[in-house]
Amino acid sequence: MKLTPLLALTAALLGWSLASQADDKPLKVGFVYVSPIGDAGWTYMHDRARKIVEEEFGDKIETNYVESVAEGADSERVIRNLSARGYDLIFTTSFGYMNPTLKVARRFPQVKYEHATGYKTARNVGNYQARAYQARYLAGMTAGAMSSTNQIGYVAAFPIPEVIRGINAFTLGAQATNPNVKVKVVWINTWHDPAKEREAADSLILQNVDVLTMHTDSPAVIQAAEARGVYSVGFNSDMSHYGPKSHLTAAVMHWESIYRDKIQAVLDGTWEPKAIWHGLKEGVVDVAPFNEAVPEWVVEKVNTVKMQIINGEHAVFEGPIYNQAGELMVKEGEQLSDEELIELEWYVKGIDG
Template sequence: MALDDALMALKKRIAATALALLGCSLATQADEPYTDEPLKVGFVYVSPIGDAGWTYMHDQARQIVAEEFGDKIETSYVESVAEGSDSERVIRNLSARGHDLIFTTSFGYMNPTLKVARRFPNVKYEHATGYKTARNVGNYQARAYQGRYLAGMTAGAMSESGRIGYVAAFPIPEVIRGINAFTLGVQTTNPDARVSVVWINTWHDPAREREAADSLILQGADVLTMHSDSPAVIQAAEARNVYAVGFNSDMSHYGPNAHLTAVTMHWESIYHDKIQAVLDGNWESTAIWHGLKEGVVDLSPFNEVVPQEVVEKVTAYKMEIIEGTRQVFQGPLYNQAGEQVVAEGDALSDSDLLEQEWFVNGVDGKLNP
């Protein structure tokens, strides 16, 4: 009996050692270049792909890199995935199905991504717009606020009432940063204009977005913009004969008369670099924040109703931001209460921007609706 026990213990030790060695082998293999099977790359989307908006532009980027890499990669996606437990289930399923790299493309996917990543240490994850990383989780953001500033300049120049409406999803730093940048841009061309914010507490709900837009028009707004995913705000502006600025993608076909320009997002360079790093075996968990300079953020063509002098001024400011001679959040800056928060000659740091939870002077709205 004692001999049997000893043999059993020895077998367990051998099995444990084999498993440990296998784990080391897999970990090493995950960091080696891929040569045989296509790299399986998954994407998780918060809304339907459609033909405009946030998810649409992420999927456009997916298609671009899929064509570029050809048979080196195999991509798949799941759309309309709610943040929270649903996203955790979807991310876990993609991981279990053998995906090597997974992009989770909404702020509310951050903690679910981290949770799943702990269970699948050999899978690489990239989370969009978050602020947390782990050994096998990186994050990436776009400096959309740079484009927002330029779009605000355009909106301010085109507003006769001095009332501009902003349909906003959630009061998180990413959205607040965009509202503030847009307002600062408005003030460069229309110093006395005000930006009114309506919160809708969703990323994608065309009916709610349209209702918020209509309410802002009734309050006197003659230019609208939004941080939401559908073109409903553009459609509302077109129907009510006011102007609008799109977001994420060119939405001019939804409002050929209303649409002044759009802040557009182009994720393909980020996706290319991340995929190439995994293929080359040198992927690392990093946090990146790209903008106008890298081509991730841009403006769509201007409506012909925008005066040429406005286009030229916006273009000049764009080049200054790219060259680093102009900051969007440079002082003097004042908060909603009129208190100076950034002195002349200073500018907010990236860490300040990532934690921004206050409105600049000129915004009408509450942070906790």
């Protein structure tokens, strides 16, 4: 049937309208979280960043999240469901999501994925990390200076390079202000279990530690320190409201700049499956405000080293560094490369674990 000029114009306008609606369709961005969002910790800071970029981009994006997703089969199911529901960009925010993300990505080549803290990429999978070890070092400096028993306790999740790297950096920082300090490590093999975290913290206090820190997700360690009258150092977020007296500072993370850049790249059509590792210099990691109990000389020293790290004048893993057995692992004047840091599987001298 031949269209009349009026019908042809109507059809053209309708087609233009539908195309405009398609062009104006917001980018669907999904987030997968390993623990409850809560009001502190790892997932809380990722979700805080999600809210920040959602507000900044306005109607250009639409975000959603799934929290408390176990690593392994559960995460694969959740990532697959988000992919099938038309999400354009999916952030998977825990180390154990790495292989499930890669597996799902092969089935959904049109979707872009970004995995946090792992080390693998693929055609449609990028990777992003925070140099948390830089903030860990600064927090360790604070802890070492405040310990009178020279014993610090560390509640740790899983023995993977990311966590070991943090323990080592914290210990090196503590030794920079207190050469006699020892760090006792207790592994609980979970990212988020307040009861286990509290139990581990209490057991460390019984071993004469007077400063506690952790690489877990809840504030249970801070609460234990506050209840038992010892100092604490938080992780991921400022946890001072859980320990007004005990909380000295925290190694904190701000993911919004990474999320902003990744989302903008997808909107611009310039996204690439890159691996990035941002730290103090990029504003992704930092230390929280200091407790009034921390002496001014400690604050000044920490801030000086912070600026040296930002300016490239100080490296956390610069030699000489010895391992737990007293063997020289990093010679004086040398430092561990990023490749070596990603695979780090040994303790520095002074760790009991």
